[in-house]
Amino acid sequence: MTDEPTGLVRDLAPFGLRIPVDLKDRIKRTAIENNRSISAEIIYALEKEYPAPSSVAEIQKKLDRLMEKTVHASSDEERRDLVDHLAQIRRELASVIEESAQSQAQEFIERERKKNAPVSESDIPF
Known part of the structure; x- marks a missing residue:
């Protein structure tokens, strides 16, 4: 199968998971359709969710693209969609920070x- 998870096997944490048989069957069918292992298919679905x-640089690029779209927005619906995207990017940025x-x-x-120095929360300089 192709599309195995990226990285070395030692970088993948084992995770035992019990799931309903019908769900496993659906995952298996989808994995076969996508030419992936069941494990890779589960990882793919989880990565999407x-x-x-x-990174901050990626967020800046998204903001730049969104600012360009805003300049050319022609309808209220388009503007609302752009505001929704801005809110999503704001949440991403807050998470990164x-x-x-x-x-x-x-x-x-x-x-x-x-250094064997005791540390309390008030000692952290930021």
Whole structure:
């Protein structure tokens, strides 16, 4: 089969999952149609539902495209759609910022722990 999940097998976490037989049969049929393994088909479906967070650069590109479309919007419906897209991009950006802050805080805590220094939330500089 093709379209196996990207990355090495060691990068894939095993995950036991019990699902109804009819659901497994539907997944298997779809996997065969798409020339994928069942595992790859499940990963594909999950990636569509739970996409990886965008980078700031990707979000900036989306905003640039949306700004260009806004200039040429010709109807109220088109403008409403653009506002909906902007709201979605805003949520993406908030998620990226939150994840970055959490990551930076965790890295700071780990560095301080390696120094054997006690760390409280008030010590985190951001």
